[in-house]
Amino acid sequence: MSDYAVLGKRLPRVDGPVKAAGSARFTDDLSLPGMLHGKILRSPHPHARILRIDTTRAEQLPGVRAVIVGEDFGDYRYGLRADTRDEYPLARGKVRYLGEEVAAVAAVDEDTALEALELIRVDYEVLPAVTDPEEALLEGAPQLHDDKPGNISVHMKTGFGDVDEAFRQADYVREDRFYSQSVLHGFLEPNAALAHWEAPNRITIWASKQSPYFLYRNLSNCFNVPLSNVRLIQPYIGGGFGGKNGGYPVDFCAVMLSKKSGRPVKIVLTMEEVLSSHRRRHPMIVRLKTGVRKDGTILAHDCRIIADGGAGTGVGPSTIANAFYFLNLPYVVPNVRYEAFRAYTNRPISVAQRGNGIQQIRYAADVQLEMIAHDLGLDPVRIRQKNAVYTGYRTASGMNIHSCGLQETITGAVRAAEWDTHYRPWREKENEPLGRIATGVGIACNSFQSGARLTGHNCCTAVIKVHEDGTASLLTGSTDSGQGSETVLAMIVAEVLGIRLEDVFVPQTDSTVTPVDPGSFGSRVSSTAGNAVLIAARDARQQLLPVAAELLKAAPEAIEFRDCKVFVRGAPDKALRFRDLTRQTVAWGSGTSIIGQGSWGQTVPPMNFETGEGDASGAYSFGTQAAWVEVDTRTGRVTVPRMVVAHDLGFALNPLAVEGQHEGSIAGGVGHTIYEHCVEENGQNLTPNLTAYGLPTVYDLPREMVSLSIETIDPVGAFGAKESGEGTQVSTIPAIVNAIHNAIGVWITDLPVTPEKVLKALRDKKAQAKATAEGQS
Amino acid sequence: MRLKKFEHFEPRTLSEACRLLKEQGDKAALIAGGTDLVVRMKYGVTQPQCLINLKKVEGLGSIALVGENLHVGALATLTQVRCSDLVLERCPMLAEAALAVGAAQLQNMGTIGGNICLEPRCWYFQQGRSWRQARPDCFKNGGSVCYMAKGSRRCHALYCGDTAAALLALGAKVRLVNPGGERIVPIEEFFVDDGMRHTDLQPGELLAEVILPAPLPGQRGTYLKYRKRGALDFPIAGVAAVMSGTTAAIARLRIAITGVGSSPLVVAPPPDYPSEAGLTPALIDLLVEMARKQTRTVSHMEVSASYRKELVGVLVRDALEKLGGA
Numbered sequence A: 001m002s003d004y005a006v007l008g009k010r011l012p013r014v015d016g017p018v019k020a021a022g023s024a025r026f027t028d029d030l031s032l033p034g035m036l037h038g039k040i041l042r043s044p045h046p047h048a049r050i051l052r053i054d055t056t057r058a059e060q061l062p063g064v065r066a067v068i069v070g071e072d073f074g075d076y077r078y079g080l081r082a083d084t085r086d087e088y089p090l091a092r093g094k095v096r097y098l099g100e101e102v103a104a105v106a107a108v109d110e111d112t113a114l115e116a117l118e119l120i121r122v123d124y125e126v127l128p129a130v131t132d133p134e135e136a137l138l139e140g141a142p143q144l145h146d147d148k149p150g151n152i153s154v155h156m157k158t159g160f161g162d163v164d165e166a167f168r169q170a171d172y173v174r175e176d177r178f179y180s181q182s183v184l185h186g187f188l189e190p191n192a193a194l195a196h197w198e199a200p201n202r203i204t205i206w207a208s209k210q211s212p213y214f215l216y217r218n219l220s221n222c223f224n225v226p227l228s229n230v231r232l233i234q235p236y237i238g239g240g241f242g243g244k245n246g247g248y249p250v251d252f253c254a255v256m257l258s259k260k261s262g263r264p265v266k267i268v269l270t271m272e273e274v275l276s277s278h279r280r281r282h283p284m285i286v287r288l289k290t291g292v293r294k295d296g297t298i299l300a301h302d303c304r305i306i307a308d309g310g311a312g313t314g315v316g317p318s319t320i321a322n323a324f325y326f327l328n329l330p331y332v333v334p335n336v337r338y339e340a341f342r343a344y345t346n347r348p349i350s351v352a353q354r355g356n357g358i359q360q361i362r363y364a365a366d367v368q369l370e371m372i373a374h375d376l377g378l379d380p381v382r383i384r385q386k387n388a389v390y391t392g393y394r395t396a397s398g399m400n401i402h403s404c405g406l407q408e409t410i411t412g413a414v415r416a417a418e419w420d421t422h423y424r425p426w427r428e429k430e431n432e433p434l435g436r437i438a439t440g441v442g443i444a445c446n447s448f449q450s451g452a453r454l455t456g457h458n459c460c461t462a463v464i465k466v467h468e469d470g471t472a473s474l475l476t477g478s479t480d481s482g483q484g485s486e487t488v489l490a491m492i493v494a495e496v497l498g499i500r501l502e503d504v505f506v507p508q509t510d511s512t513v514t515p516v517d518p519g520s521f522g523s524r525v526s527s528t529a530g531n532a533v534l535i536a537a538r539d540a541r542q543q544l545l546p547v548a549a550e551l552l553k554a555a556p557e558a559i560e561f562r563d564c565k566v567f568v569r570g571a572p573d574k575a576l577r578f579r580d581l582t583r584q585t586v587a588w589g590s591g592t593s594i595i596g597q598g599s600w601g602q603t604v605p606p607m608n609f610e611t612g613e614g615d616a617s618g619a620y621s622f623g624t625q626a627a628w629v630e631v632d633t634r635t636g637r638v639t640v641p642r643m644v645v646a647h648d649l650g651f652a653l654n655p656l657a658v659e660g661q662h663e664g665s666i667a668g669g670v671g672h673t674i675y676e677h678c679v680e681e682n683g684q685n686l687t688p689n690l691t692a693y694g695l696p697t698v699y700d701l702p703r704e705m706v707s708l709s710i711e712t713i714d715p716v717g718a719f720g721a722k723e724s725g726e727g728t729q730v731s732t733i734p735a736i737v738n739a740i741h742n743a744i745g746v747w748i749t750d751l752p753v754t755p756e757k758v759l760k761a762l763r764d765k766k767a768q769a770k771a772t773a774e775g776q777s
Numbered sequence B: 001m002r003l004k005k006f007e008h009f010e011p012r013t014l015s016e017a018c019r020l021l022k023e024q025g026d027k028a029a030l031i032a033g034g035t036d037l038v039v040r041m042k043y044g045v046t047q048p049q050c051l052i053n054l055k056k057v058e059g060l061g062s063i064a065l066v067g068e069n070l071h072v073g074a075l076a077t078l079t080q081v082r083c084s085d086l087v088l089e090r091c092p093m094l095a096e097a098a099l100a101v102g103a104a105q106l107q108n109m110g111t112i113g114g115n116i117c118l119e120p121r122c123w124y125f126q127q128g129r130s131w132r133q134a135r136p137d138c139f140k141n142g143g144s145v146c147y148m149a150k151g152s153r154r155c156h157a158l159y160c161g162d163t164a165a166a167l168l169a170l171g172a173k174v175r176l177v178n179p180g181g182e183r184i185v186p187i188e189e190f191f192v193d194d195g196m197r198h199t200d201l202q203p204g205e206l207l208a209e210v211i212l213p214a215p216l217p218g219q220r221g222t223y224l225k226y227r228k229r230g231a232l233d234f235p236i237a238g239v240a241a242v243m244s245g246t247t248a249a250i251a252r253l254r255i256a257i258t259g260v261g262s263s264p265l266v267v268a269p270p271p272d273y274p275s276e277a278g279l280t281p282a283l284i285d286l287l288v289e290m291a292r293k294q295t296r297t298v299s300h301m302e303v304s305a306s307y308r309k310e311l312v313g314v315l316v317r318d319a320l321e322k323l324g325g326a
């Protein structure tokens, strides 16, 4: 058992009270003297040429202080990589999706800004649109970007091993098509920015960003100002889930409007704008062919993906690469082939969303494994145990597993779900009449990157200032977008310095003050920033040690920091209070400041977006989920009364925070599986409000959620910790879909699992059975 | 989503309210809880130049017995309705229906009058201005198409009020007040099967109260609602059923359905059905079939017409089985 004083304890989050009390200040809560309000004009067409924009009347409206259009940004484009910069702050020449930003206005109040929008005249030449990714790739389809022929935003083709030979060797081969729909991030704080341009070239911006340093670089490039002059201050964030990573038109426009008007400008999107035209998850069509031995051993995967990228590339290359990486995990796949197209369509841009490409592929692969188990009469648990990867395993593509508790998560989930009592194979139930409510259980496994290793700057840095009264401030650029990292990072500081959690203050990110950081994506903060914080805290302690040794008359190695005391190991009476030590240290000699610093990069080279060879991360988490479903066989409604998450997260830095993540994963996963869907017609979202879109409410979530942490103490992450954020949402979908099969014997390969689809599947099955029976008689 | 400017009146009496309503004509809208109206105003699909707020009209929220009948004032909130002892004692299914509306906050704000008069809904109507600019206006927004039923010459917006089904099944009447006086009509005559104008309210007329007859011996009822999620959502189909007498010998049986057309509808056993035979499986089958037939719904808002019909059948069966104690 670990002997930590702070870590591993169920400590409530430090940002809990202010958020619960409503006193946490989000971007929209802020205002500056003289501030203007900005509004954005959007395209009413999914695809059209902009012939002319006339802003004269808007500019003349009293109260309007600035109007901007695409030309104001020159040729500036942004994107993940140099070759994928295909987004403009405001449309240039063409609009490529309904809701794309065309112009923006700053005025003395919101009403005036809205009125001004109506006075802007845009002449469009409507172009044929393509909103289906398969159609977009066909010859003759409307083309979105002149420099990207064939509407190909990203193409990846790779393989390892000998797939054809493996299929020849296989006893059983199956091929299926799976579709994962368009879902939204579902954060409750709309995107917002408050920007202040100070002539000649200084930008201060408060923006809701989970990864603020993307925008910091974007703004420097866009406005041609040095990074030292970009001050991005991060207020509290009302959720991100991948939808607040980069810079977006709202940010660029706020700055440009401020530059033009000479006043601070705030833009807060409406929920309708967010839901209808902001970023969302990649819809994906996954065609998967898998060969196995009779005993269920996987021999090969051959996978073809068509992803709907929407009108821009965003972080698309990472999504496409992720889907490949996690075709290789969590099961042993000796041979693998992969080809993916990310198609441009006239839809809002697809980006990362909790799981970034991995949900879609694991939904396909894990449901198909269940199909195979069913076809071959194999036990679903055993087929997973048989194929599970293990510590020391290296995938065909070269991902290295340094710690793996997958088997333990399977055992744990099976036990917690009382699997043996509740599970009966569908084959056994098949001939019994279906009751009004049919029940079933399902299981699925996952793996995830513990800190995505992207290209470019990938290192986290922490600076710890120890104050003379024995408290500390932690400066980090790793943002807490609601996941609780502020608490966990502060706990690491408290542990190493032997102080209390409440003695550590973590100010929010401020690019002028906090060290540059990649951001909160790819489940990286606790493990990667955690290591930087650990090193920084040790550095600070190191600076205190000589003074402690002197005062306690002991060797530095013998000194311990704990419970706000500094003492000689084995002789607790030889102690001094931590705050006496800090007071004495700052005054020692001619005085000093105690500032610890630490950086931690990644232990693996950058992802190879082209071949997918090598690691995607320095460490991988593993997990298993079990779902219990009830299917109303008359209405098709599926409910999930109970769900188990068992996750190998290396080490639970804060078990309470982990539970929160697990429950959040279940909520997100249940939403993605059953409830959420952007219903669209010709590129227009018919459900751009939270009533119609249908995020699950608390009544729609499992009444019972069990969270199990399997600790494998990873060699890479801080204190052995791996991720426990996105990974836990990866297998929620297949666990539920597998459970539905176990309940009613139908496979849902097209998400979401709407009641109507379930009912239709049941009908089709009945009709088929009848036809077969008639054919036989 | 900002509100356009409007005038705000707070009449103290019904007659004053009616007079204002008549005077202001089309420019005016009545506001009770505002949970439906304000949403539409923010969308810009309803743009009244003046609001006549019923909040201060004295006595409009009372729930009281008048002789044998239970009078529920239009301004009674859904929370007051579902917590009222009189309602719970005499027609608990009305409380059931009030509880099925939206969520607790909406029940606290929303009134029964507003719930009855709830504007029909459609994914192409209740949308913001910029959303609507992307396509020609539909009938309900002043245009000449219905996106729910292509080629249709009428508006197919759905009436989705929950309590209406319960009130119809209970045989309620409504008291309507106008500048010249008042009229009391059975609630089924109040609703009109027209997505554009779904009530029979005349210019200057408003709904003052709902009148529920005394329960018959052995009366029991239930309201079953099918919605996408466990809270917040409007009915995809809602079915109310009331039966009196005994299972063996039915005195009166009435079913009402909401959420499936531009007005709620009533399903009653054919006049010649043998009531002394009781609530037999055959009668249940018959009513299920009648209900499905009477549901002439268009494909709409995430579910197809045939699925909606299917749900109606399931709900009617469940409701009747529940009443029969099966």
Ligand SMILES: Cc1cc2nc3c(=O)[nH]c(=O)nc-3n(C[C@H](O)[C@H](O)[C@H](O)COP(=O)(O)OP(=O)(O)OC[C@H]3O[C@@H](n4cnc5c(N)ncnc54)[C@H](O)[C@@H]3O)c2cc1C
Pocket: A691, B029, B030, B031, B032, B033, B034, B035, B036, B037, B038, B039, B054, B074, B075, B078, B100, B101, B102, B103, B106, B109, B110, B111, B112, B113, B114, B115, B116, B117, B118, B119, B160, B161, B162, B163, B201, B205, B206, B207, B208, B232, B233, B234, B235
């Ligand atoms: C998120 C959300 C979910 C909802 N879910 C449901 C649901 O599940 N089921 C449901 O039934 N409703 C639902 N509603 C709609 C609404 O909240 C309720 O119907 C509520 O009861 C309306 O009452 P109100 O007093 O707020 O109406 P108001 O908004 O004040 O009025 C509604 C309409 O009725 C008219 N009106 C009001 N009172 C009178 C009167 N006395 N005489 C004549 N006309 C009158 C108004 O002019 C207006 O046109 C929902 C609303 C929201 C925002």
